[in-house]
Amino acid sequence: MKNLIITAIVAAASALQAMAGMSNSIEYTQLYIVGSATPKGWDLANADAMSPIAYGVFEWTGELKANEEFKFMNCNYAWNKHIVATEPGLYLECGNVYPLNFEASWSLSDDRDLKMRVRTTTTYTLVVDLNSMQVSVNPAATLAEWPASFYVAGSAVAGDPVELRDYYGVELRGCIDLQCGDVKLIDTPTLTASTTYYLPRFADVDITFGEGYVNRLCATADASTMGWSVLVPGAYQFYLDKASRTYTITRLKHYPVLYLVGGCCERRWNYWDESNCRFFPDPLNPDVMVWEGELRIGWESYPDGSPAEEPNRFKILTAQSWFSPTFHPYVADAPAIGATDARISGGDDLKWSIDRDGFYRLELNTRTGVLTGTYLGNEGVPARPTGIDEVTSGQTAAPVYFDLQGRRIDNPSRGIYIKLQGNRATKVAL
């Protein structure tokens, strides 16, 4: 907890420092639309946040009232960073692009506070590019309808198009090996005259583009329209979220470590204590992360006597942070034993559950997204016959104790230790 607090203080101090430093600077991370022409009027605190679609590029679809004013604000907590027109009395017309000015001022004079208008009340899609300081205006864009099935096709795919599997009606997913080439999503198992192509907003963009942005598919029947490009061969994870109709494509990542947290874990939700919560890569298969140890329903209460929250549940973090991507099941309280599909972030904060205390082996295959849990019994991690001379065999051998860092302890005091006796290793509390 101490580390968490210190980290939080450092982060907060850094954030405050950054905010102070950026007090008169344009920021590419946020943009809001305000004005009497907009649904929220001049209520800046509740103004519509525009969706980031690329670095410094924001999109908004909504109704604008004719002849009423609007402009953009670079933050929603102060009237000091204005994105305005470059000429007074500007009416925006669909299909056109207009230059914008950035004005950093707490008391912007009217001659610089140049707001915009439209002539017709209707629904528009506005895109603001803060890099070029331009805004485009178009009739409202409609989301492409999604087909029942998606196939990954293109010159980057060796062989036939690969169908993405539907996971619980929530998302379409697949991990596919790609070579250098192009990729398109299609709605037919093979290319036909009636195939519809589902493509990225930005033509030929690298397949991994989109982290942190709202990524939507554009449908077309034109086979010549460019899709994604793949310039780094490797395995890629496709995630197509059915509810939001957004997608994410990432390169398969090999984690050096993952963190097990939960009410049934020895350190409960304490991810910053690394003593017993770390998954490590299987040396033979870096796709597979392995954890082995004891899970117990309602482990001992915290030192202050409060019980562990969600005493029979756990999930898996990718970093020592609640804000990191998280592996969790698609179904609430999915059993830890057996094979279950693991979802990385998205959806509700669901967890796996156990129904009995004991020792478990958890193997998370990050390529297939399957968690395989094995119950190892209630007396420790079973060992196999030994060929190691230095370790004495048999239950009559004197026990040897190790702390949770693996250091041998000759005279253990109170605490939790790994006890090695003969060919059996158990975790014991003395």
Added chain:
Amino acid sequence: MKPCTLLFARGIAAMLCLAASLTAWADSPVANPEAVVTAGNARFTVLTPEMIRIEYSTSATFEDRATFVIQNRDLEVPQFSTTEDADFLYITTSALSLKYRKGTDPRTVPASPANLSITMAHRGLNVVWYPGKPDPLNLKGTCRTLDGCNADSKRGELENGLVSRSGWAVIDDSWTASRPDGSRSFALEHNSDLGYDWWAPRHDAHAMDTYFMGYGSDYKRAIFDFTRVAGKIPLPPDYVFGYWYSKYASYSADDYRQIMAELKQNDVPSNVMILDMDWHWNGSAESLSEGIGGWTGWSWNTNLIPDPSGLLSDIHSRGFRAALNLHPADGVNRYESADYYNAMNSDLNGKYNDGDNIAWRLDYPDFTKSFFNRIIRDHESEGVDFWWLDWQQYLVSYCTPGLGETFWCNHVFFNDMKVNRPSRRPVIFHRWGGLGSHRYQIGFSGDASINFPTLNFQPYFTATASNVGYTYWGHDLGGHMFTDEATVNDKELVLRWIQFGVFSPILRTHATKDDRIERRIWKFPNFTAMRDAVKLRYALFPYIYTMARHTFDTGLGLCRPLYYEYPDCEEAYQFENEYFFGNDILVAPITEPAGTGKAVKKIWFPEGSWWSVATNELIEGPCTIDMEFADNEIPYFFKQGSVIPFNPASVSDVTVHPDALILNVVAGAAGTGSLYEDAGDNSDYATAFGTTAFTHTVAGGNDVITIEPRHSTTSLDVNSRAWTIKVFAGSRPSAVEVNGSAIEGWTYDELSSCTTVPVSTTNCNSAITVTLVQSSPTGHVGAIDGCRHSVIYDSVTATLNARFSEPVGSAILSVRNLAGMEMLTRSYTGVTEIAEDLSNLAPAVYVCTVKADSFTNITKICK
């Protein structure tokens, strides 16, 4: 490569470097008209076959002045063709095909190739670029500061670099394109009063001004061409490559003298003394300046330092250079600096004055002129050598929208020094202010956390900054402020940080004002290892300085990513905290704690063979190996064939030019090297210098090392020199010849497979040839092939399997836990494989070491 070919190549390279230097000194922002194609409101300038400038202005007002980023557009015009049809203009170079829809703004919102696209071949594909196209494969550059950095928390702040796995990158020099700090790229116009360029508004604030760089995987040429258009990376004075003592504390003059005395007593070579902000009145009781001054200050705190000139003189007499810390943002205060205030107030006739304070207005020439004349000149006359500009306030000027305080401070302080102290090299110590800051070296990375994860980020951060030419980051080695009391003075952490610092641009320990944090390295129990590291830095100096000159000539940083040399190897991107230190040394710093045992480091070795200096092994790549390193060992590796100049151990001042040097050579492959020399702090170094080329050839098993006659354009301190040639990874030669005659006095060390050859003092204008004569044609030690043998842990059977390509005489298996405790040892003889049951070890992570004859494998397993 034959010797004559090598010599020819080196001669050509030297001429090119000289030509490049001279060319850069004649920068012109106006392009050759033959490189320019204008189409309505669009203008294209073909700068190189891979680089095209694209401008668009609705008023056809184009920019021919220098900008904050770009200095020179007058390059040799490359071959290109221009054609057009009814709708499109086409420009084709040997590398790029540009297509522009006439009469349109090349930019669309959102971005698309509708109006302008450039197509290029990359990785077997036709890659298409258009204005605004996102690029997630950009290899990144750097960020303003590591202030507040904890672990890799600043990774997301790294700006885009000039190289990308996409094959293209862009410089968006449009005024609209904000830098991450909110600042913009202004134009620059010469100010005759100040003597250097001053900011000016762009002609068309909404114009597009983008440089497309389509260099594919030729990252090195992309960076070189960037410095051709954006200005060279200056060569810092020699003293900055020595050790800097720095610590934020309320030191008195006697404290500084005591520290310098203790550095000397403890035989710690050092060259720079930093005086942090308590040199001036800062308002704090502990610095004896309560009630006077604050964050900003210009006048000496005479309670702590009663005789500033005397102290600075003392610092100089002990061989140090001195820098003072500045936080200029609050201007000049009547009570903190009465004399300076009055003088400036008089100069400015009360302008910028709010009563008791002259506001900070570096935006304006009159303020700047008065400020430098009255304050900076005064302190420089006292003996201040350079300034540490510790800007931590608002990022963009409140007076001039878009003017970045960081960039502008860099520009003004650096150029003022250049103009007003012409006999010496300008140097400042400041944060990154955005693209173009590479012209104002050196960098101060700021206040990072004291812990291993933060150290772990810095090798990647430092090397990656080369992607924007910011090649001289200086870190707070040891970390600045602590997040965990356990790491405050962790001796292992401080040692590993210093060891990394030896192989970083600037070797400067530092920390915040906290008595609990110790930075006097002689106070640590492992001081000997720390001092050895500092001494290694001084040994490396001739190589470092030669590589710094190489940076000036080529734009390639001292610390550079592996992918510069191996763009097609995935590992070159994955092993991100490995890097090249100059041309010939691969470094993989230890950045994780070892606990009580040796540190284990997984290291990727590219193709070729690499001499491990710490472990005396020649490792044949490509391979990935887990290696062990004791506290005093640093994982650095000489490329086979390389010739690397070192100072002798006696050198404790990098500004001293010794009359004896060491050449480190790795036997068994041809290679080259060089030694660059100049006066150390001369401003005319672009043309006044000397270079000595080294060649290394292998013929019939004999290694032949040639020291060529020095080529110099000026007189240099040392005109004759003795050499010690150390040839590693070779067998004992049967004889050694110098200039064709057998000599006595050479030695051979079995442990390091090193032949040491003394060469008596020789005129630097004479060639020297040293030949190691081998009795057999294969006179080199065998390289360890990390891939020929295998060690694999089978988690299903809990068995460790080691297989060797041939029987080994003896083998030892050692299994340790992460605390370094030995859990198991076994020995074997005459085996080709080992299968050891590890099922009785408790579930944990273990380090398994297999040593078999000359083969060592270290594998981390998870049970």
